[in-house]
Amino acid sequence: xxxxxxxxxxNMQKCIDECMKCLQACEECLVLCLKEADVENRIKxxxxxxxxxxxxxxxxxxxxxxxxYAANICKECAMICEACAKECEMFTQEHCKKCAQICNTCxxxxxxxxx
Numbered sequence: 001x002x003x004x005x006x007x008x009x010x011n012m013q014k015c016i017d018e019c020m021k022c023l024q025a026c027e028e029c030l031v032l033c034l035k036e037a038d039v040e041n042r043i044k045x046x047x048x049x050x051x052x053x054x055x056x057x058x059x060x061x062x063x064x065x066x067x068x069y070a071a072n073i074c075k076e077c078a079m080i081c082e083a084c085a086k087e088c089e090m091f092t093q094e095h096c097k098k099c100a101q102i103c104n105t106c107x108x109x110x111x112x113x114x115x
Contacts, residue, residue: 012063015074015109019063022081022106023056029088029099036093045087045096052084052103059110075114081107 030049033042059077062070085103088096 012070012113015113016060016063018102018106018109019056019060019077022102023053023060025099025102026053026056026084029095032093032095033091042091045084045090048080048084048087049099052080055080056106063113071114074110078107078110078114081110 026049030046030053033039033046033049036042039046055073055077059070059073061067062073067073081103085100085107088100088103090096
């Protein structure tokens with residue numbers, strides 16, 4: 001019996017890779033935001049970064065095991081990544097701009113998986 005799931009599915013692998021990049025960028029941004037002088041102004045952004053990290057991990061897991069629910073999770077991931085990008089775009093630091101860009105790219109890939 002052959003393997004099932006994402007084996008040989010380049011589109012899914014691309015989405016998994018983008019989710020990995022996104023969770024890394026969000027983790028880095030989160031740590032750096034906690035060190036900013038205006039951390040109290042970043043609470044909503046920090047909370048959204050947490051949500052984005054968690055949904056990216058979940059998306060990776062569902063896609064990796066070829067779950068029938070992967071498309072649903074990816075749809076939610078796209079929505080949360082877009083929200084995270086909007087939060088990060090409110091700040092001028094380079095790590096915030098980079099994170100926003102990566103979140104938007106991840107959202108685009110997740111949308112492709114959710115159709």
